[in-house]
Amino acid sequence: MPEKLFEPMVFVDLETTGATGTVDRITEIGIVEVNEEGEVREWSSLVNPQTSIPPFIQNLTGISDAMVAQAPTFEELSEEVLLRLHGRLFVAHNARFDYGFLKNEFKRVGVDFKATVLCTVKLSRKLFPQFSKHSLDALIERHQLHMPARHRALADASVLWQFWQILQQQVPASQLQEAVGILTGHSSWPTHLDRAVLDELPERHGVYLFYGDAAVPLYIGKANKLRQRVLSHFGADHRLAKEMSLAQQIRRLEWIETPGEMGALLLEAQLIKRWQPIHNRRLRRSDELCTWRLLPTERDGEGGYLPELAWARDLDWGRQDAVYGLFGSQRDALKTLREIAEESQLCLATLGLEKAPAGRPCFAYQLHRCSGACVGAESWGRHSARLRTVLSDWQVRVWPYGGPVQVREGDAWHVLDAWCYLGTARTADEVQALLQQGRPTFDKDTYKILAGRLSSMAVEPVPVLVPTAVKPTAETT
Ligand SMILES: [Zn+2]
Structure with a gap:
């Protein structure tokens, strides 16, 4: 080929x-x-x-x-x-x-x-x-x-x-690319980046980092074929202003090979979170992440739930069994809950999303868009049960493995715990070293990558044997 x-x-x-x-x-x-x-x-x-x-x-x-x-x-x-x-x-x-x-x-x-x-x-x-x-x-x-x-x-x-x-x-x-670029008049290869780097770039899985003058990368990307992907930034069909402005700033290129695509995805997410490069769109810091938690609440002698906003830093992610949605901001969380509630005719006043005097009908009830939990037309228990049901699509999955696992890819193991990526290792000692470093902050992108991969059955996680002296993760709550 x-x-x-x-x-x-x-x-x-x-x-x-x-x-x-x-x-x-x-x-x-x-x-x-x-x-x-x-x-x-x-x-x-x-x-x-x-x-x-x-x-x-x-x-x-x-x-x-x-x-x-x-x-x-x-x-x-x-x-x-x-x-x-x-x-x-x-x-x-x-x-x-x-x-x-x-x-x-x-x-x-x-x-x-x-x-x-x-x-x-x-x-x-x-x-x-x-x-x-x-x-x-x-x-x-x-x-x-x-x-x-x-x-x-x-x-x-x-x-x-x-x-x-x-x-x-x-x-x-590099020479061929330069010649084609000149002849087609479409080359946007970065002026300050040595073309010789092209000859070293492998067609392998990995993550690449574009640097300007500073020590912090400008952009981080992942690739199934590193060379092809890097070139695609500067090809004839990528003459967007965004790519051009990036190309003008690039002085240096680094890359890290990974054993496969999963490794590339995990490492990319990890490095973007660490460096927050200005040309990556996924900039949101993990510690701003929030979610809805259902708080058991009794009313009129009847058990039920109220939604409560919870912040990433306060939760033990992956061990928490009743949190719903991963939101980059409080605004997103409120907006989504409001939409879900409106669709299901739940009561915005009862949920605390809207102010209404106790016992008085909420605004939506007067428009027949609330089932009436505000005025007792719908019981507290039933309203709570419906809330739980509609939120279930949004539930963040509980880490199903009890503890850390390792997943084989190529000649290496990815070490994972509670939806977090601890790193990639090639020996048992390296695996133990990663466990001792402890878990990084919960990250939405890593959660999505792992939730997708682990449920697709494409990979088979193996539990990591943790020596008793090492307790890398928080106790299950
Ligand atoms: Zn209402």
Whole structure:
């Protein structure tokens, strides 16, 4: 599988009735599509040019008037061709020719075709300046490319795809990226970041950190393929102002390989919480996290519950069995509870979300939007039971393992306790060392990652044997 360095690409070649795009017409289209995953699809079609093909061109290409007489016209093919070319880097040999022809044909059917274009003549000239010839025949000979049917569209297009694969093997990634960036006019590689770093970046799972001048990272991200992900920040299709402003500030890049995707997700969440980089959106500090807890409350001799806002720092997360929702602020918590209550016709006054004199109907009751707990029309017990039921969708799961567990990924173990990520270890001693460091602050993102992964059964947690001398976690409440 060839390495994918850039955005999705199409390698294109056309056969035509002549050399002038405004007058001459296309007789054959060949397209090799390569997507982000490196999957290759080939497509070609003869095209009825609705005019005759000059004899010398029939000789060159082997495409005769008879062959194209029954072929579809460009108009009939235009939708299909557009679909294949759309949003992909357009690669062709002497690309101005092919791109110009297609633009003209599309114009005739009322389509304004535009693409980012990479010319393999220019690319070859830039990468191999020691050679004077850069024709397709010269490339085929120099790089020993396989060529079954020269001057047929798909064969010529597939030669370009072969050429591209050879470049990826022979040219350092940084040099290739720079050349493509310059030729397409779309490179936004950070001015102050050494391109040589690209050659060291592995296509492995991990976390990468962009730094400016300061010791604190500007941005932290995770990747299944580090190099591809880092490059995607500065590719042709990421010219957003946000990415550009980040690119201008980057001076240094660091990365940490992880045994797999789970490790990358956990480490990313941990490092973002630690450093709070200005270009990461997930900035909220964990200690502002709050939740709703149900407080047993008796009324009129009847047992029931009232919601009470609880803060992260006051709770033993994962051991608490009746907390609902994870909110970044008190405002979010109040807003969500109000919405839930309104949907279920619970009483806002009874829940303490709205002021109403005791025994008097709340505002919503007068609009028939409250079931009447405020005036005794709904009993305290029933209102409480309904509150508990509607909140159950929001319940934060209790840590189901009793104590710390370790989860295998690749050649390492992730050590987890009460929805917290303690770290990744490769030996039993390292596991024990992580346990002794104790649990970090409960974090919403880590909870979500773990709750998702552990319930998917994709991983099998193994309890960690904790020596009696070590008590890393608080007692169960
Ligand atoms: Zn009410």
